Amino acid sequence: MINQKVDQYRALHPDAQIVSLGIGDVSRPLTPTITQALMSAAQEMGTTEGQRGYGPEQGYLFLRELIASHDFQGLNISPHEIFISDGSKCDSGNIQDLFLPSARIALANPTYPVYLDASVIAGHGGPLVDGQFSKILYLPCNEENHFLPHPPTSNIVPPDLIFLCSPNNPTGSVIPFPLLEQWVHYAIQHGSLILFDAAYVAYITDPTLPHSIFQIPGADKVAIELRSYSKSAGFTGLRCAYMVICEENPLYPLWKRRHATKFNAVAYPIQRAAAATYTQEAKMELQGQIQEYLSQAHRLKSLLLSKHYDTLGGDNAPFIWWKIPPQFSSWQYFDYLLNQYQIITTPGSGFGSLGEGYLRLSAFAKLDAFEVAMQRLAALPSLCA
Amino acid sequence: MINQKVDQYRALHPDAQIVSLGIGDVSRPLTPTITQALMSAAQEMGTTEGQRGYGPEQGYLFLRELIASHDFQGLNISPHEIFISDGSKCDSGNIQDLFLPSARIALANPTYPVYLDASVIAGHGGPLVDGQFSKILYLPCNEENHFLPHPPTSNIVPPDLIFLCSPNNPTGSVIPFPLLEQWVHYAIQHGSLILFDAAYVAYITDPTLPHSIFQIPGADKVAIELRSYSKSAGFTGLRCAYMVICEENPLYPLWKRRHATKFNAVAYPIQRAAAATYTQEAKMELQGQIQEYLSQAHRLKSLLLSKHYDTLGGDNAPFIWWKIPPQFSSWQYFDYLLNQYQIITTPGSGFGSLGEGYLRLSAFAKLDAFEVAMQRLAALPSLCA
Numbered sequence: 001m002i003n004q005k006v007d008q009y010r011a012l013h014p015d016a017q018i019v020s021l022g023i024g025d026v027s028r029p030l031t032p033t034i035t036q037a038l039m040s041a042a043q044e045m046g047t048t049e050g051q052r053g054y055g056p057e058q059g060y061l062f063l064r065e066l067i068a069s070h071d072f073q074g075l076n077i078s079p080h081e082i083f084i085s086d087g088s089k090c091d092s093g094n095i096q097d098l099f100l101p102s103a104r105i106a107l108a109n110p111t112y113p114v115y116l117d118a119s120v121i122a123g124h125g126g127p128l129v130d131g132q133f134s135k136i137l138y139l140p141c142n143e144e145n146h147f148l149p150h151p152p153t154s155n156i157v158p159p160d161l162i163f164l165c166s167p168n169n170p171t172g173s174v175i176p177f178p179l180l181e182q183w184v185h186y187a188i189q190h191g192s193l194i195l196f197d198a199a200y201v202a203y204i205t206d207p208t209l210p211h212s213i214f215q216i217p218g219a220d221k222v223a224i225e226l227r228s229y230s231k232s233a234g235f236t237g238l239r240c241a242y243m244v245i246c247e248e249n250p251l252y253p254l255w256k257r258r259h260a261t262k263f264n265a266v267a268y269p270i271q272r273a274a275a276a277t278y279t280q281e282a283k284m285e286l287q288g289q290i291q292e293y294l295s296q297a298h299r300l301k302s303l304l305l306s307k308h309y310d311t312l313g314g315d316n317a318p319f320i321w322w323k324i325p326p327q328f329s330s331w332q333y334f335d336y337l338l339n340q341y342q343i344i345t346t347p348g349s350g351f352g353s354l355g356e357g358y359l360r361l362s363a364f365a366k367l368d369a370f371e372v373a374m375q376r377l378a379a380l381p382s383l384c385a
Numbered sequence: 386m387i388n389q390k391v392d393q394y395r396a397l398h399p400d401a402q403i404v405s406l407g408i409g410d411v412s413r414p415l416t417p418t419i420t421q422a423l424m425s426a427a428q429e430m431g432t433t434e435g436q437r438g439y440g441p442e443q444g445y446l447f448l449r450e451l452i453a454s455h456d457f458q459g460l461n462i463s464p465h466e467i468f469i470s471d472g473s474k475c476d477s478g479n480i481q482d483l484f485l486p487s488a489r490i491a492l493a494n495p496t497y498p499v500y501l502d503a504s505v506i507a508g509h510g511g512p513l514v515d516g517q518f519s520k521i522l523y524l525p526c527n528e529e530n531h532f533l534p535h536p537p538t539s540n541i542v543p544p545d546l547i548f549l550c551s552p553n554n555p556t557g558s559v560i561p562f563p564l565l566e567q568w569v570h571y572a573i574q575h576g577s578l579i580l581f582d583a584a585y586v587a588y589i590t591d592p593t594l595p596h597s598i599f600q601i602p603g604a605d606k607v608a609i610e611l612r613s614y615s616k617s618a619g620f621t622g623l624r625c626a627y628m629v630i631c632e633e634n635p636l637y638p639l640w641k642r643r644h645a646t647k648f649n650a651v652a653y654p655i656q657r658a659a660a661a662t663y664t665q666e667a668k669m670e671l672q673g674q675i676q677e678y679l680s681q682a683h684r685l686k687s688l689l690l691s692k693h694y695d696t697l698g699g700d701n702a703p704f705i706w707w708k709i710p711p712q713f714s715s716w717q718y719f720d721y722l723l724n725q726y727q728i729i730t731t732p733g734s735g736f737g738s739l740g741e742g743y744l745r746l747s748a749f750a751k752l753d754a755f756e757v758a759m760q761r762l763a764a765l766p767s768l769c770a
Contacts, residue, residue: 029433029435030430031431039427046417046420048414051412086471086649089648090648090649118646121646234436237436237438258506262475262499262503262506263475264471269427269623
């Protein structure tokens with residue numbers, strides 16, 4: 001739909017220089033240290049001594065050991081509880097294999113669309129009534145609750161699988177400790193599984209916010225955590241992520257079997273590249289990239305604030321959730337920005353009914369495109385004008 | 386089980402030089418042309434101009450165009466009917482997403498285990514009775530039918546999904562034209578889908594054998610074909626394969642949706658490496674590798690024949706299906722070869738009940754290990770002695 005509208009606009013205005021604040025994709029190259037590791041491992045594969053065939057299905061131990069010691073320091077996660085995969089999108093869809101078609105799914109409204117789409121493909125949707133799937137439990141996220149999903153009240157049939165995304169795509173909100181504790185307690189009490197998607201954890205700047213659900217006691221029994229190199233290290237075009245599922249979780253043996261049966265590991269050179277992200281050099285390079293993205297988020301947010309618009313996110317996430325003027329729908333304002341400023345955004349209503357009235361801006365724009373967008377948005381009328 | 390037995394033997398005989406004819410994994414390095422393409426694309430990703438984020442979910446057009454024109458020349462397959470994936474193992478498991486739990490699955494006995502395991506995970510197994518899943522339709526493959534699966538007779542409830550693997554893992558048999566025609570007619574008549582796994586097609590030396598199910602008229606409506614770079618170009622450690630599903634197939638839109646929702650494409654450098662396999666240089670390099678593997682198969686087969694053993698496969702497949710002396714079970718003969726000759730093989734019974742009495746030998750052994758194995762097997766008693 002976005003592409004269609006952009007293509008239409010391009011056809012009518014072939015000379016327009018359209019810039020995008022829409023796509024949630026990284027724009028900076030792989031860092032030198034990571035590129036070097038990728039190239040070296042590729043070269044290795046071309047030698048008799050360095051040739052590698054099938055790798056361990058769960059991922060090479062060299063990578064899983066680095067993850068356990070760097071990403072989960074002090075949290076008692078073992079390498080055998082880490083499953084290397086080709087992306088959090090895949091993981092968040094594939095987890096459905098462990099649930100019966102009768103399982104009840106809970107997800108936020110608005111939500112990252114894959115949680116919903118994969119649930120529907122797995123047969124968990126039920127009939128569509130007024131734009132909502134009747135078997136899905138939608139967790140309302142709106143201005144009143146700061147776009148944070150809360151556990152359902154006791155009169156609601158408890159869900160079997162709960163998708164939580166923090167830092168959140170699309171809203172940029174981060175679930176704070178007390179609320180995450182509530183969720184873990186809820187899951188323990190009701191026998192639910194929480195899929196905690198922490199793909200954007202590298203963007204958390206506030207040290208008092210939870211970085212992992214495993215910081216909450218008891219989460220080892222009821223939660224799965226997804227992490228990804230996509231946004232932390234620019235791997236969207238390389239495909240490497242991982243799932244953490246603890247041995248205490250009753251689904252551990254099922255996932256282990258599923259993973260070994262239906263997946264055949266990530267390419268060796270890509271696992272070497274992922275391992276290189278833990279070197280001191282790469283950590284500094286990546287910190288630089290993340291700072292650049294966050295500084296773009298900060299500048300966007302400040303500009304909108306100076307014009308009295310309300311925004312969420314952007315401080316601990318690469319996304320800004322922009323409350324648009326009330327006379328516009330998300331799509332109308334999308335059209336307005338495209339036509340008036342040649343800027344592509346993402347309509348909030350695409351993430352769910354409660355995304356209506358919002359746009360998602362991404363901080364991942366290329367340097368030059370970002371500067372053009374900032375110049376153009378400087379002409380945006382103030383909300384109080 | 387194999388690993389356990391080998392570990393036990395190693396513990397008791399720490400100095401033994403064990404060689405493997407068991408594993409179905411390539412042993413030759415990536416060829417120079419492919420290594421170079423992989424390294425160049427990796428380097429590209431480290432530059433501002435060459436950086437690539439998310440690729441098209443279906444795979445880059447540059448690769449899909451090469452596949453359509455090289456692998457399916459004259460067969461009228463379009464690039465939009467090709468879906469690049471991270472492996473045929475994944476594809477043959479993921480296809481289950483398109484079927485209801487009530488779907489009936491047919492597969493060969495013996496079979497590549499993933500077809501069965503993924504079917505059981507998807508809920509198609511039913512109760513296990515005498516070692517067989519009662520809802521699965523097993524297609525018997527034995528000496529009488531040359532280990533070729535035949536369509537069920539008319540009194541059998543027709544299956545919804547039929548797994549055919551040709552050239553076959555584990556038996557090395559190849560389905561000839563008349564039988565493949567029968568299968569396509571059966572699928573058309575009964576509304577079944579055939580998943581035709583052609584992962585080993587590069588090993589076919591007899592030009593009169595079918596290389597693709599799409600050589601059979603009507604297959605475009607009822608068949609899916611899997612191909613892989615794993616065995617044709619040594620990609621087991623790189624992960625790249627593809628599925629062909631024609632627009633005439635009613636499942637086309639469903640697969641397209643499933644693929645885009647639950648998968649996020651193969652790494653750009655790996656797609657570049659796959660594209661490099663179609664260059665004239667790489668084709669020659671790869672033909673050399675395949676000849677080496679086939680020549681190992683040929684030498685193994687000749688040695689066994691000289692000792693009056695019956696074998697199948699090895700001519701148009703990298704696997705030899707070895708009929709062992711009748712007084713042994715597969716596992717007993719596995720033990721015998723491990724203890725007597727320090728050679729690892731794969732017991733046929735692991736592929737299904739009709740694999741009992743056979744061993745699978747792989748032609749993928751490393752050069753030096755292969756020569757050691759040949760020397761040792763020279764001492765094998767003749768079956769007629």
